[in-house]
Amino acid sequence: MHSIQLTAFAGYCQEDIYEYLVLQDDTSFCVVLDRFDNETVYDARVIANEFFHAAFVGQQLWMVSKDFSYLVPGEYSTVDFEFEFGVTDLQALAATLYYLVRSLGNDADTTVLQQQYLGEMDLFGFKYSNSEIEPVCDGLLYIYEEAAGRAEGK
DSSP states (O other): OEEEEGGTTOOOHHHHHHHHHTTTTTTTEEEEESSOSOOOOOOOOHHHHHHHHHHHHHHHHTOOOOEEEEEOOOOOOOOOOEEEEEEEEEHHHHHHHHHHHTTTTTSOOOHHHHHHHHHHHHHHHHHHHHTTTTTSSSHHHHHHHHHHHHTTTT
């Protein structure tokens, strides 16, 4: 299994990401999504946002994967989010990684993709809250809901 730090692809074009994946000669990957902060965060709104964001990233990776699993770090932990999976289509994985890294604002010229990303994340949230989808990272969404409830004083 090859580990990939998502932010390491900042500055890469989609073709470069694909070439990198091919050179790894592997079809099993662990994609690591950095936490928002390297320090423990106690703000329930920040925790809710971070876990919802990670659930959306996981959903995007799941769509191009097989044998998907993920790590649910503790909400007060500084451990990064990890998504492990196999792929049959490296080109689709390269496109997804490119979309995610560009959308995270870790690269130049990201405005259009960021708007698309935020729109798709909003749609994911709408469908999730209306039970229109079965989210793959329900453990992350559980922590999101708990933190969001605390943020709203429930």
